[in-house]
Amino acid sequence: MSATRRSFLKSGLALGGIAATSQLSAPFVRTALAGQSSNSVIFASGEPLTGNWDPTSHTILGQINFEGYVFGRLTKTPMRPENPSEIQYELATGHKVISENILEWTLRQGITFHNGKPFKAEDVKATFEYASQPGKSAWYPGPVDVEIVDDYTVRLNTENHGYPATAYILLASFLPIMSAEDIADGAISQTPNGTGPFKFVEQRGDETIMAAFDDFHEGRPIIDEFRFAYMGDANTRVLALLGGEADIIERLEPEQHDTLAERDGVRVKRTVSTENKYLHFRCNKAPFDDVRLRKAVCHAIDRDLITEILGAAGHASSSYVSPVKLGGSDIANYPTYDPEESQRLLAEAGYPRGNGLPELEYITSTGFYPKTKEYGELITALLQEQGFNVKLTVLETAAWLERIYQPESGEAPGHLVDVGWATGSPEPDLVLRPMWHSSQSLITGFEDAEVDAALDAQQAEGDPAARLKLIEEGVMPKLADKVPSLSLFTSVLIHGMQSNLEGAYFYPNGPIDLSKASYT
């Protein structure tokens, strides 16, 4: 979620470009492709970096990807659909729930930061206390006090802050561990210094240069150099991959996926992401303060058609969170396409065939997510078929971004809003609370005591299995019944890469683990 440069002429032209590169001969050929050393990987990012390296200073997915190379975390969560809540220890070696409000981590020994400073408990304390400050970041549930037991043991304590410490079990995989010194003297925004497989070398225009970190605790990466290059246009990225100027590219359009899949020398990788795309209702203003109308809309939308339009970029799902998150399995009472039910609900709400409804504005974006405009037009047409008087507003990313959230005062614009929500952890609360807990309800303005109670109950549950049950049987059915939003599908990340590049792991929120990657 951030402003990207408008990229257009995407897929079609990328393919055009393919023709252009492969057939270009004399005099206009782009000369020498960037001298590609066999041990260097260039990643073409669809989003730029901000230039402020403090991981808590932004919400930009591109920069979160970057942090994946430089920083380490207490844990890793590979988020495979078959076992979403699997935890692998990285900087930690174990965790223990001491009580509802105290969570203990034991830390790995013998790890150093890129600047040579040894990693110890003080760094975890500084990082957690810094990142969880109120107003610092919306990702964390609230402030936390960290006690240092010894150099390699810490305890997160939330007793004074009114929420359970267990909330950090899954969140730990999302927070880059910074050096306590850097936080204290502010160096963190000037130079990225972590424990990750690659260390920052320099910023050269739109390229961020990194080198293998010799003392990486899992063993020095096979790749010597890694470059993070910003290429805002999807078409440019595809051309760069085909021309050898990039080795991995991200954010492909579905058409580009289909074409690249058939080509030699390159590979495509689909990864079901942590991001669901939602049709959010403005629940705190007429007419969608009436649950019957929200349901009528849900039953008017044929989600199969949407996934058909999305092709390789969409994964059908019927839940409020992605299947790679805890509790993301399909919900039994999730609304399905049922025009008759839609009509019945419309009539019941006092608007037979939609008569008497005001004009409804449906706000969506273009240039960032794949196919939003296409399926936006489809949803508009499906709703109009049932008699809803819907007007579609397609906005550039920047303009859309400033309209999606509930303002501090006054009414939010529009009645229906298309927004995706991607987070780098299997933790479902990263979605559930900001979206539908009345304390936040960032977009919907939804307030419901039952949903709040169900959300609080699962958060307070320390036992993962019991918690999963509370989410699947308590939270999700209630949401599906009150439909403050309709989750349309789960996004699929599409990466393209040189086919001789092996051993990369693609996380469902975008970052790529290249610490074991190499060319064959």
Next chain:
Amino acid sequence: MAFVLTFLLRRLSQGIVIVLLVGFVIFSLLRIVPGDPVRIMVGPMATEEQVEQIAEELGLRDPLPVQFGRYLSDLARGDLGNSFIKATSGASVAGGRDDGSAARAQVLDLIVAAIPFSALLAGLGVLLALIFSIPLGIAAGLYPNGWIGRATFAISSVFVSLPNIWLGILLILIISVQLGWLPAIGYKGVAYAVLPAIVLAVELSAVIVRALASSVAATMQENFVQAGIVRGLTMRHMITHHVLRNSAIPMLNLFGAQLGGLLLGSLFVVEYIFNYPGLGLLTVNAVFQRDFPVIQGVAILTTAVLVLINILVDLISAGIDRRLQY
């Protein structure tokens, strides 16, 4: 030469008034429309206090005339302000919850960096247009009712009816996608400027050819030309020495008043179609990102350029035709 000076002074002062007026209109317009640029700069997660704090620091909460006054005094020192969005590194700082530790790029630098690209494209476009139009326009002017005159009329009718966006897409589709002869999107070398320049040239040619043809045809009807031919001067001599010179004045005026605007307008559109990194793309992106300082800078600069072109054209045409009054 005193009258030249007074002419220049008068026109320049008028020009400055125009530039200020445009500046003020754009400036006010950008501040009354809904949409808070600070919200875009800091990202959706920032609190309302942070937004207000940064807005205060940037002076965005001061009364409009105060803001404009400050802008003008900076402008007088050659400072067009800093982009809201773009960092010096070329990266985008939007969405970061950061007040400026990532240095935001100077608008002037952004514009200066974009100008060579636009200049290359515009120059190539005008060159192609002239190579195509001058021979055709003169021939059509000499023989307005012959086949060449009719063919020229037909060609210019087709050219003027080709929407630049469609022509651009067709060229990409045929030349780049199907035939693979030229690259189309972005800029990595001069080859990338060829297709967009062709689109510019087609648009310009449609106007130039017809204007040149009718100007030459009209001059041919003048008494002195007819007299010259009767006096036995060769046709070639008459054309090169008299007809072209006389046709040049309306052509120059055309270039100033009409083609300046036309060229600028199509440049913006064409750069956008081909994702060509010149002034046009900079501006369109700035509009979408609510990057007010960039929009203002470009608007003021292009207005100033248009005003200057018009003054220059008037001076030159007065130079060519000394009978013209200042």
Next chain:
Amino acid sequence: MSGLSSQFWHSVNGRMLRAAWARPQFKVALVFLIALIALAVLLPMLSSVSATTISVRDRFAPPVLWEGGTASHLFGTDQLGRDLLLRSLIGLRNALVIGVVSVFGMFVLGALIGIISGYRGGIVDTVLMRITDAQMSIPVIILAITILGVSRPTPFSVILVLILAGWPTYARVIRSVTLTESRKEFVRAAKIIGAGPLRIMFRHIAPNILPPVAFIAVLDVARMMIFEAIFGFIGIGIQPPVPTFGNILADGTKYLINAWWITVVPGLFLFAALISLNLIGSALESARNDVLGGRNQ
């Protein structure tokens, strides 16, 4: 022929129209344009589907003559399975309406300013003409992109921007007509015997406005249609799902490889309309020169 129409046919306007009609290009282009408009009005009314009817399973159908094309979609379908012929025709209708309305608006504004300026003369004239000068030095496209880009574009705001961009030409031409006419003996005489300014404007000035303005207006309709397409293409024109040339073309560019017809077909319709308008316009221009003599306005 009644007295009035016979009078018309011998007036300057009538003679101009007859001179234009004498040119084959005028006749052909006019008939073609009328046929195109009739098609654009009638076909959407007769068709069982609408231009916004989505049928995901029919998407990317090529035109009928290509492999895989069907007779139910003569010109193929777009990325959402909508009929391209219908969409192009509705786009044409919308573009024509925008073009005609905005040119009419420019004419009215330009006439108002031109007549006042030419009739009153003096300081009013100087100020108004300086304003038109200034307006002509403004990079209109930047103004338009700014206004439409930062506000929410509607048909109304698109038309307004076009009017703002185009009125000075009309103001200048009409001012010079006003100047010429009000210097004539009988107008002076009318003034002396106490005819009001409104009466003079309507009786003596208005009838002479058409010849110098008609061709400009027709050519401008074509230009405004191009502008409308450009706005739509950039995404600052009339918003989807209402089909306009600009937004159809913008969508189509994403599918150039697998469905070239999405961009080619609507462009052909736009081109057809523009070339008819341009031929009509230039025939009117020649006719004006025949009637008034010379090229000077």
